[in-house]
Amino acid sequence: MTRDRFSVDAINAxxxxxxxxxxxxxxxxxxxxxxxxxxxxxxxxxVNSTVTSKRHLEHTHV
Incomplete structure (x- = not known):
């Protein structure tokens, strides 16, 4: 990646x-x-289970 002129900091990030x-x-x-x-x-x-995703909760509160 450094050969493609990406900086070391950019690669690390x-x-x-x-x-x-x-x-x-x-x-x-x-x-x-x-x-x-x-x-x-x-x-x-x-066994009954309910799964709620965090993404779903974030979108319902917007």
């Missing part, structure tokens, strides 16, 4: 943004897997 974007995704994925495992561990039960 880009990588930081990628990592910062990926971290919540990894956290959500881990939480979803944990929830799935917990639900599968419940034998012969009925």
């Amino acid at each position: 880009f990588i930081t943004r990628l990592v910062n974007a990926r971290t919540p995704i990894d956290t959500d994925t881990a939480g979803a897997r944990q929830l799935k495992a917990a639900i599968q561990a419940i034998k012969d039960k009925t």
Whole structure:
């Protein structure tokens, strides 16, 4: 990237943004897997769940 005349600071900022974007995704994925495992561990039960996204809540309050 530095050969393409991007500054080191610009490259570092880009990588930081990628990592910062990926971290919540990894956290959500881990939480979803944990929830799935917990639900599968419940034998012969009925489970109801509701999922509300943060994005949805932000748009409904605008």
